[in-house]
Amino acid sequence: MHIQRHFDRDLEEIKDLLLRMGAMVEESIQQSIRALLDRDSAIAEEVIANDDRIDRMEVLIDQRVIELIAKMQPAAVDLRFVATAMKITPELERIADLAVDVCERVIELSREPQIKPLVQLPRLAEDAQRMVRQALDSFVRRDANLARQVIKEDDVVDQLTVDSFRSLLTYMLEDTRNISPAIRLTFIGKYFERMADGATNICEMVVYLVEGTIIKHAPPQPA
């Protein structure tokens, strides 16, 4: 016997709001990458201006979740779902802030000469973007396997961040005039790496949602 509960509609609404927030964040990341590759300050300004909407969304979702806890006293998987929702929103908000940080550096870079063609950074950015998208997919589909796969990809992103920094370091050593733009690009690499960390955190929550196991701060299990 399955009872249709109006509570399920409330949960569905929270999921929809989270997905809308996720779509906004993905858009910010996408735009920040474009701004970086095209050295386009106008797009960068747009991302910065749109960040307010994402912040408001975070507050809205938090309110809804707290109301739901107060009214419905969720249990078991429902409880894990609302706990997950509450932990995912700040991660998304932080990821959006990182996209804003990228855009601020892009605006600064646009006033300086380009020191080198970008090699590792575009890959790093795309990997981070894909991880965020897949993290959200794993949440929507309640797919712990996908979540675990995304978590593994974080190592690749970390390695790309190190490679990017090493490469930029050689430019700085070569010519001190490169230091300022190279540091900005190093920051940008770090921002994308932090986005991937955010995606990893979301995925850890998805595993908790699906299986009830806390996997963060634990050594990875052999496959």
Added chain:
Amino acid sequence: MSKPAKITVRDFDFYYGAAKVLHGITLDIPERQVTALIGPSGCGKSTFVRSINRMNDIIPEARGEGTIEIDGRNIYAGGTDVVALRRRVGMVFQKSNPFPKSIFENVAYGLRIGGVRNKRELHETVEKSLVRAALWDEVKDRLNASAFALSGGQQQRLCIARALAVDPEIVLMDEPASALDPIATTKIEELIWELKENYTIVIVTHNMQQAARVSDSTAFFMLGKLVEHGETKTIFMNPKEKLTEDYVTGRFG
């Protein structure tokens, strides 16, 4: 969110003989919403809900003072037709109380004493009421079976169907799920949620979680006084009164 008041209560006092059990209750109960009345035992919430259809009239020496208006008309005014009032204001009790009759006759009862003789009309109304009480699918093939053959949760929904059959505007529920298991309780709560589309519902419950789940607004009573009335989410997230806070957090005493 807030809808116009269906029931307007002003300075309402209630006495059992010399004992004053309700003190100056002033409260607006919104139309087509669920209003929950919560509070510790003996706080007056049941007395109050029974005042809304004058069920307390049958108790000797019980009397109310002040006004309770439904759609702007004082139900305590002289000349009020109490039978007509109770037709508009249905009631469901803690313990399901089906009549020793068939499922069909239980629901048809109010219609028959109201003078309905037309078989088709009876059948249509019984079906509609059972559908609205979310019981139709479970009983449609055995309408002539005894009401006592139903489970406790089904009997309670039958009583709700019986209350709905006479087409009330307000449904009062006094602990409608406290004698039921969790699944039957969930069904009743879902039903309450559906019913508010068409009816104004006032529910008394000592189960605070139930009040939180089903109601739009909540009134907290204590020692015969209304301590606080507000949106349910406010009462449970951020009540204005310290007493309410202590009660909903279980810090009483």
